[in-house]
Amino acid sequence: MNVSAKADYGMRAMLELVACYEQNPTAVVKGDAIARAQQVPVKFLEAILRQLRLAGLVAATRGPDGGYRLDRPPTEITVADVIRALDGPLAAVRGSRPEDLAYNGSAEHLREVWVAARAAIRDVLEHVTLAEIAHGTLPAAVENLLAEPGAWQRR
Numbered sequence: 001m002n003v004s005a006k007a008d009y010g011m012r013a014m015l016e017l018v019a020c021y022e023q024n025p026t027a028v029v030k031g032d033a034i035a036r037a038q039q040v041p042v043k044f045l046e047a048i049l050r051q052l053r054l055a056g057l058v059a060a061t062r063g064p065d066g067g068y069r070l071d072r073p074p075t076e077i078t079v080a081d082v083i084r085a086l087d088g089p090l091a092a093v094r095g096s097r098p099e100d101l102a103y104n105g106s107a108e109h110l111r112e113v114w115v116a117a118r119a120a121i122r123d124v125l126e127h128v129t130l131a132e133i134a135h136g137t138l139p140a141a142v143e144n145l146l147a148e149p150g151a152w153q154r155r
Helices: 005-023 031-038 042-054 079-087 110-125 130-135 140-147
Strands: 058-061 067-070
Touching: 005 031, 005 042, 005 067, 005 079, 005 130, 031 042, 031 067, 042 058, 042 079, 079 110, 079 130, 110 140
Parallel strands: none
Antiparallel strands: 058 067
């Protein structure tokens, strides 16, 4: 799986908004403050925040006292929600959904591998919320994956 810069920056921005939400759910944070805190390009981040707003994950307030805040509690927003809002489907093959592909001959069953890979990715990303990341309380299934031999090894 390749995590785009957009998805990485978006997740980091959302986690900044979680910190703000936990202090005051209605308070807003300016985009440039989020960019500074996470050391990301402000123009790129503003475009990301716009996409997150259109997806209903972030609310924006205009004006001199404006900024961004979470539009839902962090316990209700998953990593998958953020990635889908910014990059589309979690697992695509050449831009297509795996179940829409058809292969011939010796590659006939490759589609099943792509669908299974998508299911494995979903199993993590759809079950980890922003609140869990912010508090370092990942689900047991994710903790078990992290504890597997080789989980932290490059390949």
